[in-house]
Amino acid sequence: MEIGIIGLSKSGKTTVFNALTRGHAKVTAGAGGGKPNVGVAKVPDARLDKLTAMFKPKKTTPAEVTYVDIPAAPEGLGKEAGIGGEYLNRLQRADALLHVVRGFDDPSVPHVQGTVDAFRDVGTMDMELAFSDLAILERRLKRLEADLKRAKVIERDALHKEEALLTRVKDALGAGKALRDMLLEAEERRVLENYQFLTGKPLLVALNIDEAHVPKEAELAKELGKHITGAAVRGVALCGKLEAELGQMAPEEEREFRASLGAGESGLVRMIRLSYDVLGLISFFTVGEDECRAWTITRGLAAQKAAGKIHSDIERGFIRAEVIAYDDLMKAGGMAEARKLGTLRAEGKTYEIKDGDIAHFLFNV
Ligand SMILES: Nc1nc2c(ncn2[C@@H]2O[C@H](COP(=O)(O)OP(=O)(O)O)[C@@H](O)[C@H]2O)c(=O)[nH]1
Ligand SMILES: [Mg+2]
Structure with missing residues (x-):
């Protein structure tokens, strides 16, 4: 699953990309060019943290979403000249689009349309896609x-x-x-x-706000919500520059710094979750002494197909799945207790895996 980042020149696309992927792609005040930046964001999930605490595995593996930052936005983008060429090809390949909209004021960073007006730019990009x-x-x-x-x-x-x-x-x-x-x-x-078609793809709109406006993040996100419509469209407000800087810190340091700024839950965390959501994705988990892991599937997938995400042999030789809902496992306090309570149950090939299910697949090849 890949999300393509779009937006007017200097709206903060590369900055947001770096924040999402904790990367170091070059941020440019100039035109930019060259190859697209491709990076992976780990999907934060408190349930996986709880499972890790319960099973104390050697390794924890979160779900991931891939983001692509395409540097060479066409000259005419935002001027009704349309999107074409390699830029269009790259966007067409994406499963969803992330539109980074400039909401920050900075006289040293010029705007293609002369003035900063985020909601105008939301509409401009919708037109460009159309x-x-x-x-x-x-x-x-x-x-x-x-x-x-x-x-x-x-x-x-x-x-x-x-x-x-x-x-x-x-x-x-x-x-x-x-x-x-x-x-x-x-x-x-x-x-x-x-x-x-680009207007057929799920769309996530990220309002890239000023450092000074971080305490008003929720309010601004709500305002943004009035300017975006549709079932497969989501909006979030965040300060890309700040998030990129925070992303380079150690987790503890980041938490303290965030609190001192009056910044709540990371806008970034919300954005990654919404990326997942807008793509219609859910997670199921596998647990054990070696590894606790989140797996990404589309909503509505049958157990046998879901098993195939782990290994094609497990799908091919599928016998049954032992499944428990996340809340039931937490209530029981452990797998052995859940088995006694009867909340750990056997399911067949066609069982539809739910978000948060913990599954163990039995197979024979
Ligand atoms: N003040 C401020 N500057 C930002 C913010 N986000 C990006 N910038 C600056 O805007 C310029 C363009 O950012 P960049 O990420 O390269 O934009 P892109 O052209 O859309 O990839 C850079 O100088 C960034 O440092 C922000 O939230 N606040
Ligand atoms: Mg860029």
Whole structure:
């Protein structure tokens, strides 16, 4: 699962990327360029911490989300020139987009549109994404028209169907509706998936606020919420610069510093969780003396498929899963007690793994 970072030039994309991945990618006041930065963020999860305390494993492995910071934003981005080329290709490959919006005031960092206005920029990027999709739609519709002229009778039906679908999407986009908010049949979604439309991807909007505004983070996030809509859109406010600096500190030092600034739970932690959430992902756990680990799956996955995340042999030779809900394990205080209480139970191949389940798979190959 990969999240592509987008935003106007100098909105703080690389800064936020560094904060998320505790990385050291070069922050530029200038144009930037070169290869994309790819990094991994560990998903903070208090449940995994509790399981680690219970099982005292040699190793704890959290879930991860991959972020991609694409440096060479096209010159015209934010000026209705559209998104194209390698930049577009990279965005199309992402499972979701993270839009970093400039909310910080700093006269030494110029803004593409001259002034700092975060909510204007939220709208600008929505337009850019829509323009990009519209350009792809128009090209495809033109080609379909040509194909239809040459098509055999038996091919016509499918082409007409696709044409009608693309026209519907185009009209909706033109009316300001993102693809992710359109009501579509499963079959239609499948057809559209091939095009990797940007407005069809889940979107996370990060308002990159001023250091001075950190104590007002929650309030600003709420304000941001009024400017974003849709089921697959989330918003968060954080100070990228501060989070990047805090990320370089030792955990204890970070906690003290955060408290002294009046900063609550890390905006970053919230953002990573929301990334997970917006992608429709959940975690299940495996526990033991060697390792406690969080595994990432999409919601609704059957036990046998989930087992395949660990190893293909476990999926192939799946016999059954021993499963317990996180809360039940905490209530019982341990696996042996849970077994006695009957909350540790056996489940078959098709059991749908729930968020927070602790699973042990029995298999035979
Ligand atoms: N004051 C302040 N400056 C920031 C903040 N976030 C980024 N910057 C600065 O803005 C400039 C552009 O940041 P960068 O992350 O390279 O932006 P990008 O072009 O979107 O990748 C750099 O000089 C950063 O130090 C912030 O929260 N506060
Ligand atoms: Mg950058």
